[in-house]
Amino acid sequence: xxxxxxxxxxxxxxxxxxxxxxxxxxxxxxxxxxxxxxxxxxxxxxxxxxxxxxxxxxxxxxxxxxxxxxxxxxxxxxxxxxxxxxxxxxxxxxxxxxxxxxxxxxxxxxxxxxxxxxxxxxxxxxxxxxxxxxxxxxxxxxxxxxxxxxxxxxxxxxxxxxxxxxxxxxxxxxxxxxxxxxxxxxxxxxxxxxxxxxxxxxxxxxxxxxxxxxxxxxxxxxxxxxxxxxxxxxxxxxxxxxxxxxxxxxxxxxxxxxxxxxxxxxxxxxxxxxx
Numbered sequence: 001x002x003x004x005x006x007x008x009x010x011x012x013x014x015x016x017x018x019x020x021x022x023x024x025x026x027x028x029x030x031x032x033x034x035x036x037x038x039x040x041x042x043x044x045x046x047x048x049x050x051x052x053x054x055x056x057x058x059x060x061x062x063x064x065x066x067x068x069x070x071x072x073x074x075x076x077x078x079x080x081x082x083x084x085x086x087x088x089x090x091x092x093x094x095x096x097x098x099x100x101x102x103x104x105x106x107x108x109x110x111x112x113x114x115x116x117x118x119x120x121x122x123x124x125x126x127x128x129x130x131x132x133x134x135x136x137x138x139x140x141x142x143x144x145x146x147x148x149x150x151x152x153x154x155x156x157x158x159x160x161x162x163x164x165x166x167x168x169x170x171x172x173x174x175x176x177x178x179x180x181x182x183x184x185x186x187x188x189x190x191x192x193x194x195x196x197x198x199x200x201x202x203x204x205x206x207x208x209x210x211x212x213x214x215x216x217x218x219x220x221x222x223x224x225x226x227x228x229x230x231x232x233x234x235x236x237x238x239x240x241x242x243x244x245x246x247x248x249x250x251x252x253x254x255x256x257x258x259x260x261x262x263x264x265x266x267x268x269x270x271x272x273x274x275x
Contacts, residue, residue, distance in 0.1 A: 079269070
């Protein structure tokens with residue numbers, strides 16, 4: 001039995017298993033409140049009696065559960081989702097309702113789902129099965145445009161629970177971005193899951209465009225260089241280009257994301273407490 005206050009490798013294994021259910025936990029070995037919440041929610045998904053304790057039978061069930069996205073593994077899914085929303089506590093505090101992240105972005109819901117970049121058919125395919133018709137129509141009213149205070153206010157009665165957001169992220173959004181990444185970097189499938197995750201995270205955040213809009217800044221220089229390095233099988237040098245991209249931002253979160261992607265490329269999931 002594992003319970004609140006426990007720690008150690010067995011807790012790390014449990015946390016990794018809970019991430020297959022979208023828990024977005026760091027595998028820090030600390031059975032704290034976030035792990036308790038994840039156990040409770042996973043028990044609900046599994047149809048088990050509600051308890052925050054993890055019995056041996058529960059641990060075994062979680063361990064046997066299939067990985068929801070083998071191309072990146074649960075660790076990779078967790079890495080990208082945490083890069084978008086920080087973690088389960090932050091999601092529930094800041095992202096359950098639609099947000100308008102910046103002046104140039106659209107209204108965003110779920111795990112970084114920017115409504116500026118979708119049309120009605122894409123929105124229908126992604127969300128019609130998981131939200132009521134009334135919510136779908138509200139979301140559809142702001143697609144294809146940058147956000148505004150008025151647009152955000154019109155959507156503030158919408159709530160997207162973490163489980164719903166993760167469902168769309170896993171089944172609709174990530175598969176699309178894997179294809180975008182594969183199109184830009186054809187060697188994608190020859191890489192480890194950690195390195196595939198680093199590239200998908202990059203494309204998820206920046207898109208797949210490789211041409212510069214600013215010839216002085218050359219904002220896509222490193223992304224082009226990564227394509228060349230992969231073609232030439234110079235894999236070790238890719239992390240340098242990921243680190244170099246931090247030059248483009250002043251926001252600490254985006255700077256850290258590039259450095260985390262570089263670290264992921266160099267060292268895999270474990271140093272980031274995801275493996």
